[in-house]
Amino acid sequence: MELFASLGDGFAIALTWQNILLALLGCFLGTIMGALPGLGPSNGVAILIPLAFTMGLGATPSLILLTSVYYGAMYGGRISSILLNIPGDEPAMMTCLDGYPMAKKGFAGEALSLSGIASFVGAFLATWGLILLAPQLVKIALLFGPAEYFALFALAFMTLGGVSSTNQAKSAFAAALGLGLATIGVDTQTGVPRFTFGEVHLYDGLDFLVAIVGLFALSEVFIFLETRHGGSDAEGHKLKIGKLYPPMSMIKACTPTMLRTSVLGFIAGVLPGAGASLGSFISYSMEKRLVDKDGTFGTGDPRGVAAPEAGNNAAAGGALVPMLALGVPGSGTTAVLLAVLLALNITPGPLLFTQNPDVVWGLIAALFIANFMLLAMNIPMVGLFTRVLMVPSRILMPIVAMVSFVGIYGISGSSFDLLVMIGFGVMGWVLRKLDVPLVPIILGTLLGNSMENNLRRAVTIDNGNWWTLVDSPLSIALWAIALVGFVLPLIVGARVKARMHARRDTEGAISD
Amino acid sequence: MSDRIFGVFGILLAIGFAVAALAIEESFLSDAVGPKAFPLIIAAILGLSSAVIAFRPDVEPVWPPLGRLAEIAAAVVVMVLYAQMLPVAGFVIATFFAAAYLAWRLGSGPVESVLVGLGTSVGIYVIFHLILGLSLARGPFGF
Structure with missing residues (x-):
């Protein structure tokens, strides 16, 4: 089969010493970044992009390093959820619900290793989903013309706030x-400078890496600095892990849960506007409804640990599908990964699969390798990562x-970029507030720009006729989805968000 | 109130953006759309969403007390100084001061701050410059 031949080629690319080492390094750094509260997957990848870039790594090695960080951070987020009841990153929020009660009952080791296995199952199945689904999506994407692409970009922006968004005006703002910032610089079509105010540094446009590192x-x-939160979150907690391997019966009991939630999480990841946080939330809610007959969810039920972890890792894999096949990311971290591709002068999208098959399949093979590494790192070595929390x-x-400063300075060697980055940092702080x-x-x-x-x-192709934008059934369909995606949160957004938080609050309160 | 101010600021930004877009000099060789249209669409969306934010504000965010704001402002000043001093003082010295300052303001004692500053600047220098070969700012002493 063609698929396996491509995958085989991918493994041939990924299995060099350099790439294996990079994957190992990425998994290790990613798990640490995921585990530390305040350094989520997007932050982690953002800091490392300029470094990978300035170190002169090629496209495939950089991608292998950074997607390993991405997968690793998804694994790592659960550690502080379980041990401290503080999610290491947003998608790990739901893992607190049953993970922390399990740890309080003295099953911290079991909870950690079980969630590691669940993460593995979710990510592993999602990588297969990526292999099967992405080429199909590419076939559809090849039918796209400029008008459809424009509609697709609009769709990405209009659904990015997500179903749980409460204020669509702020997402639109x-x-x-962001789009306005992108127009700064010399216009690519006519060569006239725009919004540069005579500043030569701005003629090339703002470097998006500078914006990303500053904002995140x-x-x-x-x-x-604002909260003066200088201590470690682990202070005052006893980090006792205990037995590391869960009994077979526990794994067996959780297997159906893991398989179901992997599928659900993957779908949530592929769909625009959902992403990993919603993936783990839906997974947990569905499992609670399906198997929680004795009301044990929220009191340390192992299935309640497996469900959100399999869900969020599967969603992480699913989110790579639109990013690679269409060039349109559906989540924050995949947006940052898109920046990696653009920084390396690779245009993601359908042509990526035909023009740079080595990049795509090398990356997919690396994802499989990273998954096994992460499983190995996250079960026997989990004690090491819990130390990081200290x-x-x-x-x-x-x-x-x-x-961050070193990375940005390394790219351009100019103090001007550092000042712009500080500006973005302040802006990011105000906007977050x-x-x-x-x-x-x-x-x-x-x-x-694109x-x-x-x-x-x-x-231009249609001689200045703007109606060309809604001239094909495909673009009309895309605009329709975009409109629904934008309007839907106005109706249900507040409810979904309230429920995501209420569940954590009430059940967290009961179990404490 | 914060959202109202923010919304008004957004509207002003949108107007400014639109004015600047109209002032773009058109080239004699232009496509059917030209360089102004897209920025004008963006300005419209920016203005509309800002108006909505101003008319329907969210719950007031919790702003830090004045002292904390001054803390952030001071950190910004230190970072700007760092960016300016980097080519003058060299990477190791500039980074030592910046990292030590941040550690101190986040609650480290004097000894710990110095150690963090030293560890960060020398650590980054060794890993990124000596081992990985990244070019860092050179000061008067070559490091």
Whole structure:
């Protein structure tokens, strides 16, 4: 079969010493970043992009390193959820519900290893889903013309707030801000400078890496300074892990749960506007409804640990499908991964599969390898990662800030970019305070140019007729989905969000 | 109130953006759409969403007390100084001061701050410059 031949080629690319080492390093760093509260997957990848870039790694090695970080962070988020009842990143929120009660009952080791296995099952199945689904999506995407692409970009922005978004005006503001930032610089079609105000540094446009690192990493430093949260979250907690291997019967009892939630999580990841947080939430809710006959969910039921972990890791894999096949990411971290591709001058989308099959299949093979590494790292070595939780943020955050500066300085060697990055850091802090989502800004700066080019190409081909944008059934369908995706949260958004948080609050309160 | 101010600021930003877009000089060789149309669409969305934010504000966010704001402002000043001093003082020295300052403000004692500063700057220098070969800012002493 063609599929297996491609996959075999992928393994041939991924199985070099350099790539294996990079995957190992990525998994290790990713797990640490996921485990530390305040350093989520998008932050982690954002800090490392400029470094991978300046170290002169090729496209495939950089992608292997950074997607390993991405998968690793998804694994790592559960550690502090289970041990401290503090989610390491947002998708790990639901893992607190049963993970922490299990740890309190003295089953911390079992909860950690079981959730590690669940993460593995979710991510493993999702990688297969990626292999099977992405080429199909590519076939559809090959039918797209400029008008359809424009509609697709609009769809991505309009659904990015997600079903749980409560204020669509703020999502729209963020997207427009990002797109506006992208228009700074010399216009690619006519060569006239736009919004540069005579500043030569701006002629090339703003470097999106500078924006990403500033918005994500530096604003995090400011948040820590604001709350003066200098200690480690583990202070005052006894981190006792106990037995590391769960009994076979427990794994067996959780297997159907893991399989069901993997499928559900994967679908949530592929769909626009859902993502990993919603994936783990839906998974947990569905399992509770299906198997929780004795009302043990929320009191330390192993299935309640397996469900959200399999769900969120499967969603992480699912989110790679639209990013690779269409070039349109559906979540924050995949938006950052898109930045990696763009920084390396690779245009994701349907042509990626025909023009750079080595990148795609090498990456997929690396995902499989990373998965096995992560399973190995996360069960016997989990004790090592729990030590990381003891590092206080007053030591950690200066390192994060300085590594961000080094990465950006390494790209351009100019102080101007550092000043722009600080500006973005302050902006990120203010916007976070005002509850404005940052991901649409990033996506706007990334996709702005190609969105505009597709618009202009479509209208120019049709001799200046703007109706060409809604001239084919495909683009009408895309616009319809975009509209539904934008309007739906206005109706149900507040309810979904309230339920996601209420569940954590009430059940957390009962179990405490 | 914060959202109202933010919304008004957004509207002003949108107007400014639109004015700047109208001022773009058109090239004599232009496509059917031209360089102004897309920025104008963006300005419209920016203005509309800002108006909605201003008219239907969310719950007031919790702003930190003045002292904490000053803390953040001071950190920004230190970072700006760091960016300016980097080519002058060199990577190791500049980074030492910046990292030590941040550690101190996050609650480290004096000894710990110095150690964090030293560890961060020398650690990054060794890993990224000596081992990985990244070029860092050179000061008067070559590091």
